[in-house]
Amino acid sequence: MKLTGKAYKFSDDINTDLIISGRYKFSTLDMKELAKHVMEDVDPEFSQKVKPGESFIVAGRNFGCGSSREQAPLAIKEAGVVAVIAQSFARIFYRNAVNVGLTVLEGDTGGIEEGDCLEVDLEKHLIRDEDKKKEIKIKPLPEIMVRVLAEGGLAAYFKKYGGFKLP
Amino acid sequence: MRKTIAEKILSKHAGKEVRAGEIVVAEVDFVLAQDGTAPLAIQAFQEMEGRKVFDKDKVTFIIDHNSPSPNQRVSSLHKTMREFSREMGFPIYDVGEGICHQVIMEGRHALPGQLVVGADSHTCTYGALNCFSTGVGSTDLAASLISGKLWFKVPGTMKFILKGKLPAGVYSKDMILYLIGERGAEGANYKAIEFTGELINELSVESRFTITNMVVEMGAKVGIMNVDDKTREWIKEHSNLSALSLYPVEADEGAVYEEVLEYDFSSLEPQVAKPHRVDNVSPVGEVAGKKIDQAFLGTCTNGRLEDLRVAAGILKGREVHPEVRFIVAPASKEVFLKAMREGIITVLIESGAAVINPGCGACVGTHAGVPANGEVVLSTANRNFKGRMGNAKASIYLASPATVAASAIEGKITDPRKYDRGQSTEDR
DSSP states (O other), X not given: OEEEEEEEEOOSOOBXXXXXXXXXXXXXXXXXXXXXXXXXXXXXXXXXXXXXXXXXXXXXXXXXXXXXXXXXXXXXXXXXXXXXXXXXXXXXXXHHHHHTXXXXXXXXXXXXXXXXXXXXXXXXXXXXXXXXXXEEEEEOOOHHHHHHHHTTSHHHHHHHHXXXXXX | OOOOHHHHHHHHHHTSOOOTTOEEEEEOSEEEEETTTHHHHHHHHHHTTOOSOSOGGGEEEEOOTTSSOSSHHHHHHHHHHHHHHHHHTOOEEXXXXXXXXXXXXXXXXXXXXXXXXXXXXXXXXGGGGTOEEEEOOHHHHHHHHHHSEEEEEOOOEEEXXXXXXXXXXXXXXXXXXXXXXXXXXXXXXXXXXXXXXXXXXXXXHHHHXXXXXXXXXXXXXXXXXXXXHHHXXXXXXXXXXXXXXXXXXXXXXXXXXXXXXXXXXXXXXXXXXXXXXXXXXXXXXXXXXXXXXXXXXXXXXXXXXXXXXXXXXXXXXXXXXXXXXXXXXOSBHHHHHHHHHTXXXXXXXXXXXXXXXSSSHHHHTSSSOOOOTTOEEEESSSOOOTTTTSOTTSEEEEOOHHHHHHHHHHTBOOOGGGTOOOOOGGGO
16 A cells, blocks of 8 residues: 655654644544644644645654643544654554554654655555655554554454454 | 563463563553543444443543533533443542542552553553553553453563662652653653662652653653552552552562663752753753742642642741742642641642642643743643643743742742751651
């Protein structure tokens, strides 16, 4: 499966409060509303700039550090971001993203710049930066996470298998 | 096979011998969610077509993040939680009971050797009671509500050996801030941390909670300590121990650690985390004199009885600076009541504090202390991220209860050693 889109670049240590502020996330389960405020405190224009289905968040180290709230990956997904690509992820965010069906890719994002066109080959574990003409390796997910993601998230996986089936 | 505490607890709960790096499905002893995460967990529970919770005695919800509700939309989410718990037959800690991590520990829902998951990142706090406890998201939580199980990657373990004797006016908050500053926000990502050493033994159990509470700020999955007489005493104080068997777990001699680090804190100074990162830490001297608009004492990090006691000790007979709002939120009803009986609340209110009901509001920016644009807050919380307290144009500094109390008096960040000559470390 291939994903394509434009890179929106962010720094190291983007925490869950920056992804979606406590001002919004505690009072609603309406992810469409939360998606309007995603990344607002880092880039107030972000939710307007993002083209749904054609955008990647590209970040540095420790993306998603902070709270355990799934509103963070859900708001990113709802905004139409295809995948988050980062140098590394904070533990809880990484799991939550997969559980809600948001693709997360770990690789060396150092050379990717804002606006670069990317093509991700999930089978080959490769990102191709069309502007830089460079290929970046992605760290494969553990098998159980691949399966959860393949079902579109843990809720669908759990419903299908009735529990956790380890490979 | 010689194992770490994390490997032992996960092996026991997975029903087989496992090592760091393996992926296992393990049975959990307790499952919790708060009002920021439970509504989504209920939604996922329904999507998964869950019909009942795996064991109604091993599940609870806590209403603490917006408590009492600040608006009608939150009220409706709270109502959903109450209805769900009633339908499933498990108890709920409602408005006024306290912050989830405090009531879970006081309610003996987290005990030595157990495996607990909570939909809140600071669930790692119970590691101070030798419990493998970790934060998960709402969907993972829903899966464990239904099945009583969850999959885990067995974490590698880092061992921190903490030595020395804390100087007067320096507390466990200063220790963990120092460690986070030194290791960085990602310094223990995915890892378990075992804390040992003479200094840990010296600390009170409440002081130990402050340390394990904040391990997630360096990315750790859990921070675990051994059980000693103080741990047993603390658990006994909060339950009928005679009816309760404890199964503490210790690491084997020769267990494999990814790193072993030693720190001597004999000359540690009070520490402050500066905006907008928890690992942006310096000794108090470097930021002393910075004017503050609000001081906040509370949270799952430092809202316990001894924290309020330390602050009252400094504030007794003194007044909060006229240009500072000093907000105090005890961590639980039990803490609140004990502090009242001890006269601590009187001292704090007489000094000028606004004492509010137990809850997370100010710390997570939902209500009860949202700062204005350009304002500076000094807080005993665990996070100072931009926007954390509800305003991205405010700045948050983090410090110990002593530093917060001393600074509330002076209206600027202040070295607490000026006011706090300290007791023995035994009392911290």
